[in-house]
Amino acid sequence: MTAVSGSTQVSTSGVSATVTQVSGGTGYTSVPTVTFSAPEVSTGTTATGTAVIGETAGVLSIASDPDGTGYSDKTTVEITAPDLASGVQATATVVVADDDTIAGFVVTEAGSGYTTTPGVTVVDSDPTPGKGAVATATLTDTAALGLVTHIIVDQAGSGYESVPTISITGGGGSGASFTAALANTVTIAGTGIRLSLSGHQTAGGQIKLAYSVASGDTCEAKRGSITLNKSG
Structure with a gap:
């Protein structure tokens, strides 16, 4: 999501560093290529990552x-x-x-x-x-041979409004599958201000949001919460 307040642009921070393995696949003899789908926002940047395959045996x-x-x-x-x-x-x-x-x-x-x-x-x-x-x-131990064990997110990218898909190609194997998650932090360009947001909806329809705002690397974060009541 991208929003504008005055002349200040706010954009999503991109993909979380946590990428979850659905399947490691089989038969990978070299590192395959990892490709994230492009962000929805035209000014965003595509996330990048590197696959890691299981240690080879002797x-x-x-x-x-x-x-x-x-x-x-x-x-x-x-x-x-x-x-x-x-x-x-x-x-x-x-x-x-x-x-x-x-x-x-x-x-x-x-x-x-x-x-x-x-x-x-x-x-x-x-x-x-x-x-x-x-x-x-x-x-020697063959438990991880031929598998993609995990993916390292090299660049989180930006401008994602929904979770990107991950494709894994090459490497001599097949079947590896991973899912991404979006980071819940937005950064206000040019200010160093970072906003982290999480929330849930209650059984009664209220939306409860918790936020944390920090500026720079050394300032203590300010935290709070907001409750949105169901209208009508």
């Missing part, structure tokens, strides 16, 4: 089942590359038992940037290589 451990047979001391393990280009390749070594089966694996570098479980291949470069071992990796 390799926690590797196990084999079955353990195969005939493996030599030349046996190594290959782990597929991380999903994200900025990720770090995980590495591991193989422990071969006295009976030439796979006894276990030692993760030497957990890596990062894995959004899905990597493939693991046991390779024996001996002329008569071992065979039969099937290895699988386990990632």
Whole structure:
């Protein structure tokens, strides 16, 4: 809402810093683009924000089942590359038992940037290589992988008369959904005066408003309330 008193313009402050997650979506491998809808007031500015995706995982451990047979001391393990280009390749070594089966694996570098479980291949470069071992990796905590966990409001914008919509595009995923809220503060241009307003309607039809007025960063806010009675 925009109002004019004399030559002083008052405009809404824009989007609240609190943006609520409806769904984090799935499959995001890079930061998607966040777009707020434009304000209704022609002189307003559009809010902007930045999405944050869940931390990417590394390799926690590797196990084999079955353990195969005939493996030599030349046996190594290959782990597929991380999903994200900025990720770090995980590495591991193989422990071969006295009976030439796979006894276990030692993760030497957990890596990062894995959004899905990597493939693991046991390779024996001996002329008569071992065979039969099937290895699988386990990632570190995956609860937030591929999700948009929250949105940071970079610029609140101004001139919004209703709550803007938020669209989230790109990033390799889909389904992320967030809702915005309007800040309940108006600023009188050129004065540093800020007005915060909240209210509710009673069962009897009265409208009760609470307000807080502050000027500058150090002045104590003045607070009060107004009751509007139902006419007629």
